Amino acid sequence: MKLLSKALNRSVWCVLSLFFAIAFIITLVGEVFIRENENNINYALGINTYTSVTDDTVTDSEYFKSDYYKSDGKTYDDKAMREGSMEISRTAAADGAVLLWNNGNALPLVDGERLSFFGVSCKPKNWFFTGHGSGRVSVTVTDFPDLKAQFESENKFTVNPTLWNSYSNTQAYGMFSPHADDNHYREFSVNEKAWSAVKQAAGNSFAAYGDAAVYFISRTGAEDGDTWYDTSINTNDGNVDDNYLDLTANEKATIEALVQLKDSVFKKVILVLNTGTPFQMKTLSEYDIDACLWVGMGGNASYAAVYDVMSGNVNPSGRLVDTYAYDGDSAPSSVNTGAFEFEQYGGLPTENRSSNAYNHAYIVYQEGIYVGYRYYETRYEDTVTGNGNAKDKAGTVNGKDEWSYSETVKFPFGHGLSYTTFDYTAFDVKPDGDKYVCSVTVKNTGATAGRHTVQIYLQKPYTDYDKQNGIEKAAVELVGYAKTDVIEPGDSRTVTVAVDKYEFKTYDAYGQKTYILEKGDYYLAVGRDAHDALNNILAAKGFDAADGMVDIYGEPVSGDKARARLQHIKADDFTKYSVSPNGERVTNQFSNADINLYRGTSDQSVTYLSRNDWAGTYPKSYYKMQARNRILVKDMQYYTKITADPDAAMPIYDRVTSPTGKLSLIMLKDMEYDHEMWGYLLDQLTWDETVALCGIGNHVISAASSVNSPEVTAHDGPAGVKNDTPAELDTFMAFPCGVLLASTFDDALVQEVGNAFGLEMLHAGVGEIYGTGAGIHRSVYGGRNWEYFSEDGFISGKILAAEVRGLQSKGAIVNIKHLVLNDQEIYRCGVTTWANEQSIREIYLKAFEAAVTEGKANGVMSSLNRIGATWAGKHKGLLTEVLRNEWGFVGLVETDAATGLYMREGGARANAVIAGNDLWLRGTNNASELWGDYKSNATVCAALRESCHRILYTVLHSSAMNGFNSSTRLVYVAPWYYGALTAGQVVTGIFAFLCIGMAVASFVLPVVLGKKKNKGEAQA
Amino acid sequence: MKIKVPYGALAGVCGVLAFYLTAAVVASFQVLDRIEAETNNHASLFGNWWQTLLFVADILFACGMIAFIVLAVIGRKRSTARISAAVAQQKEVANGEAVIESAE
Incomplete structure (x- = not known):
């Protein structure tokens, strides 16, 4: 009885019942969540949910071949491929390096010289191989020699070991978000070592290594991290003008000391600038520095390229693709660079920054x-x-x-x-x-x-x-x-x-x-x-x-x-x-982005900078804007009423209509985009496949088993391939950044780099890259300038087209980005961007135009900002009239990360797919978001079908089809976590049932047994 | 009549809820951070009102659990002391009766 009493401890069973009941409910509700976010989970876990089964193994179905195979002729030789990537990167990084000045032939170094390396950024942790953000590739520094080892590799030079060791290889630089409510702005610090500390640690060794003092200075930039400096924030770096792109107090002190030691200790002082955007020159130019070499961000080949140029192995031939001004603020664009919000507004969508919807921000390209x-x-x-x-x-x-x-x-x-x-x-x-x-x-x-x-x-x-x-x-x-x-x-x-x-x-x-x-x-x-x-x-x-x-x-x-x-x-x-x-x-397609033409801003006007009167038109301060006009307010809403397309017919779903029987995507390989067979193929798609192809695209293009279209893995660019490595390798390859590639002025070389990049993708099984960047360096403060090529659209376009050709030659889907007017990071998610059509076409679209017309780019990424009041992804003038009709673009348009409400709500998606946006970089499978409310709207459904057409056409001509022939079938393999989830449901369900049973028993049995006992006692 | 409060059971309930709320706080942070990572940002533990609510509730239930455990332990000690005293009293009473009986 005592034992039974203990076993029926009410508290224990009640608590256990609660525990397992909650666990059971969580597993049940969790299944709904997991099914809704299967794409996101698969991306996080690296799971591919489809496998292909091919009966015919005789037909050669390797449509895009590697340049590197092992002796069996079939297996990729990953190591040889990586060596190839390094070699071409080294060539490009060296050819892109720009010799800014070279007094007294200070460079190249002379064989036998003994060198002293200064600066925290001479060590890998503070050297920026790429900039920061999603485009960054994490470099494994053991893949290549460090700067000292590189310079001593041919026994030509010796590097001061005491000084070298005095610089710690721990991260000195800082990157932080000072405005908690605004996650699209960052501050940077350098934290250069104080000259007194450098001198104390290694001062005695200078004389023995005094042939040259080489000072390395690095600056980064980042996605969400414009280098535009908020002077109200003190980073303790003491930069000149509080400007991250000028010298910090310790850098200034170091240069002053080195210049002072010139002749007495150092024969020459050489500066190496490792930046992705122009450095402010006004302070640097005050000092008698003998030579200055700009080396960009060279990726894995950075050190080798620096060595090649400084040693004289390569004669520098790079040319600046940006103007280097004494003061970054001397550009007229700097007046209207930064964070601006409407002074007066009413009726706009709620500012919802936690959901990446900046509905009250604007930027005017007044220059x-x-x-x-x-x-x-x-x-x-x-x-x-x-x-x-x-x-x-x-x-x-x-x-x-x-x-x-x-x-x-x-x-x-x-x-x-x-x-x-x-x-x-x-x-x-x-x-x-x-x-x-x-x-x-x-x-x-x-x-x-x-x-x-x-x-x-x-x-x-x-x-x-x-x-x-x-x-x-x-x-x-x-x-x-x-x-x-x-x-x-x-x-x-x-x-x-x-x-x-x-x-x-x-x-x-x-x-x-x-x-x-x-x-x-x-x-x-x-x-x-x-x-x-x-x-x-x-x-x-x-x-x-x-x-x-x-x-x-x-x-x-x-x-x-x-x-x-x-x-x-x-x-x-x-x-x-x-x-x-x-x-x-x-004809005009961007009148709605020009304050002087758009009816929604008819209550305002802007004076653009004109050479007819520099004095009268140079912006004296940033443009102050209001948003009260009802047309502007209406256009700012996430959803605008859909005009029915009388020609749109409701598509057929999930039916085999081809006279030749069921079609597989690969069967259309040699058919033109407009071939009638595409209609039959699209008829086979189910509604679920249609919305998955267009709407579920978090680093993937979804598979469609009804037409045997494979899942395509996608990663961020443009520095290189992230997340996935080739089978024999466990490190990543960062290629030279866009600015450095452009500085080569060498299309053929950049195409080779693109080819190597494509091979990295092919070997890693990655079919799509979110890159390369083609924004314009409108301001030196653009956080992603390192990802983009230049302040000039012409060279940006030529270099972009060359890189695209190289990448696509290996079957890559290349999402050139970000179309368009996404040239600063602050408030980029939804910021309204205002510019006149001449500047949009002649400056900002020019690179994209060349990539499409000359490079035949097969992908475009629409940007997060609004063009005028209309989000770029639903700007029909941009995506349909200009991109497809004027330029003849054949490929897919994918959004940037669709976290903003203005780009992912069902109505916004309906508008956008009609405008010409095909694919959403978002993994949530939510019926309301995925056109569930438009399932019977012929205009929207016809647009979705056309988007599927574009997506499938692009996939068909990519390396994702390698291994596919007409016998290939796509089989869904449920991810392992569904099995685990079912097991969890069963186990927690049983335990919850048992515990509840015991809890009930703990209340009932004592009563029953007590009554019996009393009855027995009474009878006795 | 004094109602006996089941401190142990309450501590258990609070513990269960604190456990799941902790899991919810961590899981929501991880999911949001993953989403933010798409735009190269990081999530905060207190980015949304409901995250703050979860966190506060978690702390409250954890504190509740600790408090109820303490109360349960104190209650048990008092109870043990009371029982001991009662037993002793019963023994004393029993002994007293025996003395009276023997005197008679």
């Missing part, structure tokens, strides 16, 4: 086309020609009363030195069909062999028509370039660069509302950089040093008119370019 060198060089020309009040102090940030080029720009776009010198002769331009063929003879006049970059610039006429119609013209625009092979001393090469006449057009947003070709004088010029080319043009126009012309060092110069050629266009032609090469009429 128009004057981004980077287009501003600096145009203003320079106008100071020379006396146009537009160019010398006015508007835009000066150095306290001077007059704007001066040489006090504003330290190094122009295109600048870069070599260990040798090159001379140009016989520059000529000849029309040839749709092109102008520019030729120039380049002679190596120095003593070292090297490559040279030939740059061709165009000046269009700035006409009265332009002034009347709000058209702006930059003084120079890069329109062509070529890179020579290695030219031996004394040798020459005749280099030809074909400039497309298409580059002569201008977008007229307010007059003709299309591209126009204006009459007037056009100049094509060759130059060592943008400034040199402009001086040559000015010389051809009759100006000289007496008019105020200066070279990049501020010295009077008269240019060389023989290096510029006039092309006169006799008459205006407003029709020639009004039809795109794809046969589509070109």
